[in-house]
Amino acid sequence: METLSIKIPPFFWGYLFLFLGIAIQYCIGKRRFNRRGIGGLPQFSSYAKAVVVLFMEWLFKGIGFALIGIGLFLLINL
Numbered sequence: 842m843e844t845l846s847i848k849i850p851p852f853f854w855g856y857l858f859l860f861l862g863i864a865i866q867y868c869i870g871k872r873r874f875n876r877r878g879i880g881g882l883p884q885f886s887s888y889a890k891a892v893v894v895l896f897m898e899w900l901f902k903g904i905g906f907a908l909i910g911i912g913l914f915l916l917i918n919l
Contacts, residue, residue: 844868859912865905869898 878884885891 849853852919855915857910857912858908858915860910862905862908862910864910865901869902869905873898 850854873883876883876885883891
């Protein structure tokens with residue numbers, strides 16, 4: 842029996858990673874903007890929630906930057 846193998850070109854992965862990285866950065870920025878109060882500082886209901894939310898944002902922001910870097914690398918090295 843023969844296996845089906847689909848070959849996806851590298852530029853597709855480059856554009857996909859680039860788009861996902863930019864989308865993650867946009868979502869994080871929008872959440873930060875919507876969380877601001879009248880004075881421009883972020884408002885949290887508790888300290889624990891602030892720590893968890895800021896850590897998750899930091900983690901996903903790093904993942905977003907990594908995806909953008911990988912996407913650019915794949916697009917440049919065609």
